[in-house]
Amino acid sequence: MAPQRKPPSLGCLTDHVGFHLRLAQLAVFKHFESALGEIGVSPAIYSVLEVLHDNPGITQSKLAIAVRLDRSSMVPMLDKLGKRGLVERQASTTDRRHNHLFLTKEGEALLADARARASAHEKQVCSCLSAEEKKNLLALLDRFGG
Amino acid sequence: MAPQRKPPSLGCLTDHVGFHLRLAQLAVFKHFESALGEIGVSPAIYSVLEVLHDNPGITQSKLAIAVRLDRSSMVPMLDKLGKRGLVERQASTTDRRHNHLFLTKEGEALLADARARASAHEKQVCSCLSAEEKKNLLALLDRFGG
DNA sequence: TATTGTTATACTCTATAACTATA
DNA sequence: TATAGTTATAGAGTATAACAATA
Numbered sequence: 001m002a003p004q005r006k007p008p009s010l011g012c013l014t015d016h017v018g019f020h021l022r023l024a025q026l027a028v029f030k031h032f033e034s035a036l037g038e039i040g041v042s043p044a045i046y047s048v049l050e051v052l053h054d055n056p057g058i059t060q061s062k063l064a065i066a067v068r069l070d071r072s073s074m075v076p077m078l079d080k081l082g083k084r085g086l087v088e089r090q091a092s093t094t095d096r097r098h099n100h101l102f103l104t105k106e107g108e109a110l111l112a113d114a115r116a117r118a119s120a121h122e123k124q125v126c127s128c129l130s131a132e133e134k135k136n137l138l139a140l141l142d143r144f145g146g
Numbered sequence: 147m148a149p150q151r152k153p154p155s156l157g158c159l160t161d162h163v164g165f166h167l168r169l170a171q172l173a174v175f176k177h178f179e180s181a182l183g184e185i186g187v188s189p190a191i192y193s194v195l196e197v198l199h200d201n202p203g204i205t206q207s208k209l210a211i212a213v214r215l216d217r218s219s220m221v222p223m224l225d226k227l228g229k230r231g232l233v234e235r236q237a238s239t240t241d242r243r244h245n246h247l248f249l250t251k252e253g254e255a256l257l258a259d260a261r262a263r264a265s266a267h268e269k270q271v272c273s274c275l276s277a278e279e280k281k282n283l284l285a286l287l288d289r290f291g292g
Numbered sequence: 293t294a295t296t297g298t299t300a301t302a303c304t305c306t307a308t309a310a311c312t313a314t315a
Numbered sequence: 316t317a318t319a320g321t322t323a324t325a326g327a328g329t330a331t332a333a334c335a336a337t338a
Contacts, residue, residue, distance in 0.1 A: 008201040008209070010197060010200070011197065012265075013196050013197070017283065017287075018271075021174060022171060022291075023290070024288075024290040026291060027290045028163060028164045050159050062154055069330095070330055072331080073328075073329055073330070089297095096296095097338070118162065119158075122164075128289040137283070137287075138163065140286070141166040142170075145168075205319075205320090216308085219307070243314050
């Protein structure tokens, strides 16, 4: 059989938004990893740090909802961040079922670094889009997930 | 402490295309699962079936590249599809390192069902977009992953 | 009864590296 | 030497279900 010289056809796949979403996310997350991997910040961790910074004292369950994880998945993540000295759990005095979460000084410092890197990453990864196009893209994406 | 009544702020996250991509993909894949889960077709399996249908005789490595998986990840996937009687591996007669892959009759039948469901799923999940907007969205996504 | 955080567990997806058989 | 498929393995990510403490 003669070798296939052309890239294989993707058929109906080209019409499916899910397929395009996966390819785009794959590319963007890989780039993120190359930009923030060396400081130990994955996309999931970055989102947690941002929400914590913006909502000091938030509880674990609310944080989980905000970043779209199960509350049980939040636990090992916060354990890890706690061990790294980035996040603190404070048991609530008024409702002792709750933990209030805070970034430590180290957590804030790491977030500052992560933000600078994430911002540079974002510029690079979106260099193929005008400001208008990016705004448009985000609005379209929000129709699904917002 | 007073309970937080408002949804937590997402801060810088709202400017990051990666975050929006994740939320959108989460929503779209969840919907896909609810539409094709009962016939045992995940997004990954669907993409493999489509590429196989469109490129009969393709080799494992080329298939892996087409659907953006490592060739080692292709093996257990094809094992599973083989056990379900959907895909056939034919050792090449001219280069015995290659396997040529084909959908069986059962594979084609399942794909027909999957296509109908995927098409309905796609309509539902994109009901928030005009035809123009969807076309625009796919083009924008392709800037990253294409 | 309902909720928060936790634990135990398991499953899916994926990649890396090394192996084999071929070329 | 290089390539295709395979194997073994490990890691990330995530969810489900049940539990203890608390409300």
